[in-house]
Amino acid sequence: MTTYHALTEAEAVAYARTIPDLFTAGSELSSHEIGDGNLNLVFHISEASTGKSIILKQALPYAKVVGESWPLTLDRARIESEALQIQESLCPDLVPHVYTYDKDLALTVMQDLSDHVIMRKGLMDGNRYPLFAQHIGRFIAHTLFYTSDLGMNQQEKKLRVKQFINPELCKITEDLIFDDPYRDAETNDIPPAVRSEVEALWVDKELLLEVAILRSGFLTKAQALLHGDLHTGSIFITEDSTKVIDPEFAYYGPMGFDIGAVFANLLLNYAAQEGWSQDQLARDDYRGYLLGTIRDIWHTFSGEFRSIWSLYGVDRVFAGENYQEWYLEQVLRDAIGYTGCKMVRRVHGLAQVADINKLEDEAAKDRARRIALRIGTALIKHNRQAQSINDLLEIAAEAIEQK
Amino acid sequence: MTTYHALTEAEAVAYARTIPDLFTAGSELSSHEIGDGNLNLVFHISEASTGKSIILKQALPYAKVVGESWPLTLDRARIESEALQIQESLCPDLVPHVYTYDKDLALTVMQDLSDHVIMRKGLMDGNRYPLFAQHIGRFIAHTLFYTSDLGMNQQEKKLRVKQFINPELCKITEDLIFDDPYRDAETNDIPPAVRSEVEALWVDKELLLEVAILRSGFLTKAQALLHGDLHTGSIFITEDSTKVIDPEFAYYGPMGFDIGAVFANLLLNYAAQEGWSQDQLARDDYRGYLLGTIRDIWHTFSGEFRSIWSLYGVDRVFAGENYQEWYLEQVLRDAIGYTGCKMVRRVHGLAQVADINKLEDEAAKDRARRIALRIGTALIKHNRQAQSINDLLEIAAEAIEQK
Numbered sequence: 001m002t003t004y005h006a007l008t009e010a011e012a013v014a015y016a017r018t019i020p021d022l023f024t025a026g027s028e029l030s031s032h033e034i035g036d037g038n039l040n041l042v043f044h045i046s047e048a049s050t051g052k053s054i055i056l057k058q059a060l061p062y063a064k065v066v067g068e069s070w071p072l073t074l075d076r077a078r079i080e081s082e083a084l085q086i087q088e089s090l091c092p093d094l095v096p097h098v099y100t101y102d103k104d105l106a107l108t109v110m111q112d113l114s115d116h117v118i119m120r121k122g123l124m125d126g127n128r129y130p131l132f133a134q135h136i137g138r139f140i141a142h143t144l145f146y147t148s149d150l151g152m153n154q155q156e157k158k159l160r161v162k163q164f165i166n167p168e169l170c171k172i173t174e175d176l177i178f179d180d181p182y183r184d185a186e187t188n189d190i191p192p193a194v195r196s197e198v199e200a201l202w203v204d205k206e207l208l209l210e211v212a213i214l215r216s217g218f219l220t221k222a223q224a225l226l227h228g229d230l231h232t233g234s235i236f237i238t239e240d241s242t243k244v245i246d247p248e249f250a251y252y253g254p255m256g257f258d259i260g261a262v263f264a265n266l267l268l269n270y271a272a273q274e275g276w277s278q279d280q281l282a283r284d285d286y287r288g289y290l291l292g293t294i295r296d297i298w299h300t301f302s303g304e305f306r307s308i309w310s311l312y313g314v315d316r317v318f319a320g321e322n323y324q325e326w327y328l329e330q331v332l333r334d335a336i337g338y339t340g341c342k343m344v345r346r347v348h349g350l351a352q353v354a355d356i357n358k359l360e361d362e363a364a365k366d367r368a369r370r371i372a373l374r375i376g377t378a379l380i381k382h383n384r385q386a387q388s389i390n391d392l393l394e395i396a397a398e399a400i401e402q403k
Numbered sequence: 404m405t406t407y408h409a410l411t412e413a414e415a416v417a418y419a420r421t422i423p424d425l426f427t428a429g430s431e432l433s434s435h436e437i438g439d440g441n442l443n444l445v446f447h448i449s450e451a452s453t454g455k456s457i458i459l460k461q462a463l464p465y466a467k468v469v470g471e472s473w474p475l476t477l478d479r480a481r482i483e484s485e486a487l488q489i490q491e492s493l494c495p496d497l498v499p500h501v502y503t504y505d506k507d508l509a510l511t512v513m514q515d516l517s518d519h520v521i522m523r524k525g526l527m528d529g530n531r532y533p534l535f536a537q538h539i540g541r542f543i544a545h546t547l548f549y550t551s552d553l554g555m556n557q558q559e560k561k562l563r564v565k566q567f568i569n570p571e572l573c574k575i576t577e578d579l580i581f582d583d584p585y586r587d588a589e590t591n592d593i594p595p596a597v598r599s600e601v602e603a604l605w606v607d608k609e610l611l612l613e614v615a616i617l618r619s620g621f622l623t624k625a626q627a628l629l630h631g632d633l634h635t636g637s638i639f640i641t642e643d644s645t646k647v648i649d650p651e652f653a654y655y656g657p658m659g660f661d662i663g664a665v666f667a668n669l670l671l672n673y674a675a676q677e678g679w680s681q682d683q684l685a686r687d688d689y690r691g692y693l694l695g696t697i698r699d700i701w702h703t704f705s706g707e708f709r710s711i712w713s714l715y716g717v718d719r720v721f722a723g724e725n726y727q728e729w730y731l732e733q734v735l736r737d738a739i740g741y742t743g744c745k746m747v748r749r750v751h752g753l754a755q756v757a758d759i760n761k762l763e764d765e766a767a768k769d770r771a772r773r774i775a776l777r778i779g780t781a782l783i784k785h786n787r788q789a790q791s792i793n794d795l796l797e798i799a800a801e802a803i804e805q806k
Contacts, residue, residue: 149622154577155570165565167558174557179720205725212726219552220625317582322608323615 004061004074004104009033012043012056019099019109022054023047039063039072044112053114054099059106059248073168076248077106082163083250084110086225090142094135095244096236113243116236123232123269124276124355126286133293135242136235136262137300144255145308147225150318150327161222166251169228170218173249177345178215182208187350193366197373198348210380214337221334222252230261231342231353232269256334262297263335264342264376265353266290267396271343271371272355275364287400291393298335298389302328329387336392337383343376374399407464407477407508412436415446415459422502422512425457426450442466442475447515456517457502462509462651476571479651480509485566486653487513489628493545497538498647499639516646519639526635526672527679527758529689536696538645539638539665540703547658548711550628553721553730564625569654572631573621576652580748581618585611590753596769600776601751613783617740624737625655633664634745634756635672659737665700666738667745667779668756669693670799674746674774675758678767690803694796701738701792705731732790739795740786746779777802 007015009031016031017023027049035042040060046053059077063070081101088095096111122129145151147160180187183202190198201207227234228249236243269276270290277283306324313319318327346353347369356372359365378395386392410418412434419434420426430452438445443463449456462480466473484504491498499514525532548554550563583590586605593601604610630637631652639646672679673693680686709727716722721730749756750772759775762768781798789795 149619154622155574158568158570158573162565162568165561167561170561171558182720205723208720208723209725209729212720212723213729215720216552216730219557222623222625317585317611317615317618320608320611320615322612326612326616327619 004106006041006060007043007056007058007105007107009043012041013045015056015102015105015107016043016045016054016109019054022099023052024050044114046112053112055096055110055112057108057110074106076166076169077101077108078103079164079166079169079250080246080248081108083225083227083247084108086147087139087143087227087244087247090146091139094139094242113236113245116238116241116243118233119235119237120232120265120269120354122237123266123290124272124358126276128289129237129239129242131240132237132242133296134300136244137297138304139242139244140230140255140258140262140297141301141304141308143227144224144258145305146312147252148223148255150309150313150315152314154315160225161252164225164251166228166249169249170251173228174215174218176350177341178211178218181345181347181349182211188348189350189352190348191366191369194348194369194373197370201344201373201377204377207377207380210337210383211341214334214341214380214383217254217334217337218257221254223255224252225250226253226255226258227261228253228258230258232262232265254334254338255331256336257338259297259301259331259335260338260340261342263294263339263392264346265355266294267339267343267375268346268353268372269355270396271368271375271399272353272359274368274371275359275361276355291396295389295393298332302332332389333383333386336379336386339392340376340379340381340383343372344380347372347376371399374402409444409463410446410459410461410508410510412446415444416448418505418508418510419446419448419457419459419512422457425502426455427453447517449515456515458499458513458515460511460513477509479569479572480504480511481506482567482569482572482653483649483651484511486628486630486650487511489550490542490546490630490647490650493549494542497542497645516639516648519641519644519646521636522638522640523635523668523672523757525640526669526693527675527761529679531692532640532642532645534643535640535645536699537703539647540700541707542645542647543633543658543661543665543700544704544707544711546630547627547661548708549715550655551626551658553712553716553718555717557718563628564655567628567654569631569652572652573654576631577618577621579753580744581614581621584748584750584752585614591751592753592755593751594769594772597751597772597776600773604747604776604780607780610780610783613740613786614744617737617744617783617786620657620737621660621741624657627655627658628653629656629658629661630664631656631661633661635665635668657737657741658734659739660741662700662704662734662738663741663743664745666697666742666795667749668758669697670742670746670778671749671756671775672758673799674771674778674802675756675762677771677774678762678764679758694799697799698792698796701735705735735792736786736789739782739789742795743779743782743784743786746775747783750775750779774802777805 013029013031027047029045029047031043031045034044041058043056059074061074063072081098084095084098096113099109101108149157227247234246270287273283273287277286356368375396416432416434430450432448432450434446434448437447444461446459462477464477466475484501487498487501499516502512504511552560630650637649673690676686676690680689759771778799
């Protein structure tokens, strides 16, 4: 048994050598710590002679956000590695392979993905990923279905709920997504140009009711094992490969929360095209690509979900066709509501998105923020009436027509 | 540490002597095993010289139902005693006092309630309990509110969810309440006179959809720590005292499930008045008493719930008035749906109720079954449209007008 301590680069290399059947005995390994140091140490360890490489990710016992530091459980490393292993068993091509997890060191050894880029960056560079919708649609369909009461033994599922009770990381979401943006909280960082729009949220009773209902779903609806933080910064991508990483927020929650995270981050980039695109034609074109991606994700997800449900559903009572319709409708509605919540908090809450904040043109940046707020609030208000993914696409289209 | 074994009466007496400040040292204690032997041993231990007495309840590692025996976790004794202790901290007058819980022996030592009667029996005898509605209304308001995200720390609540993961006992409910009655299951015991009504349930798509939705709420909606089996056989009562016992089915589920259990069992007795009442006048009168009790329970529950929420609510986001309205509406709807489910299964499923089955007049018994099925199915179909407790009362009233 090892006592927990933050690894040095030399220790990381020594640890990497213990992984069976990977590096050549005695060969030279180099190590670089490539994490941002806020939450985790991330060692990239490579063998020059063979080109093989590996990632060691070690949780730190604190979180640093905007200069502040607060203690954070090391148990999140267990949650992350156990969630990754479940996801790998369901979608082996869509997550990094986990070689091993060391509980005492809060350390996960996993596949190196440095030939991929972070999707948020890729979208900011104007790239397109033609397979992404199929990949992520399949990822959410399979990881959500097979961890739910629809697709796994319902008594084992209850033990999974227990395994993934994750109070500390859920608390971050409960505060930063569902509370602070809707009041004058210290954590907010309100861009002056949208202050009046933001203050209007705080007194919009219709909006606040829907946020409260969505928040109660996050707190109580133990449908499936969620990734829990499925934004475009948690996705490594190339033209032909998609890898979902960092499920340390994993817990049993409403399916729509993961789907909404993907949609929201595509729509934040959609709003940010005010500044990224060179001209109106390019802007319309890229926005069309983003909305098409959302539409394709929903269709891939819902088609795949229905298909595996029909083939592999474990529950007689849930096998009725009407129930399947009802179920997917409520997943869609939740997804639309959570999309809205995840957009709003990125405009003026803690931890905003580079898609908008890295824009150099201040006027474009403020227009992007306004569009994001407009889409976000409209989705939140509409969520319980939604009938089709087109409702979301229409709200997004209308938001850029307003001035 | 003691190894688990079923206690003899002599061992039960010896154990009882170890409870501090109860019996007089050296005094004579007598013991009677008064359990039905199906799930638990129940020793009633009394001291003749002082009249003091106590109950030792020991879980057995199996369940016997209709002659069959299957293994059942001893962990249910932990769940029961921990739930009792939480309930006692919230409503000390409404549950038996727990002196101690012995994990190794799966043994709970608790207050003797033999001066009370089982409420189901009391209702069958035509008794009235004028304080019951206030008592049980307060019990459900306080135990549900203060174990939910509305009334306790939301991170500690997650640990409570973990503490009360209860797969084996939930499975019994999932099968016997939400599955078997809606198909030709071996566990059913279908009275010949209602076979055609029962078979009609199995192909009623509207009904089956609602049952599936209610079942998914039971599986996923972790709102509050439920008693989990709150029928009139789990309530000890006198004219001025109400004691809720046997929370071994406790787990985090939808609030409406506990409320529905109480309503359903009052309505089963209401149906059974076909046979218990001496004449039409007495029948109408007692039925009026039962419906009035349901109305009073709902009003006590909802009034108390709103009141403690306003005074002791822990959550800013949930403090809005609109949200409180929305919340209570969905609790009412769930309660109405679960009332229906809990009635239907008692007519032709496993473990039927004495209220109906002990009737001597076969024609009255069959009329009671028909009324119970009629109310149950109507409540299930109506649940998601319900606006007020009057909806339930009207459905119950209409059901006895039909022939």
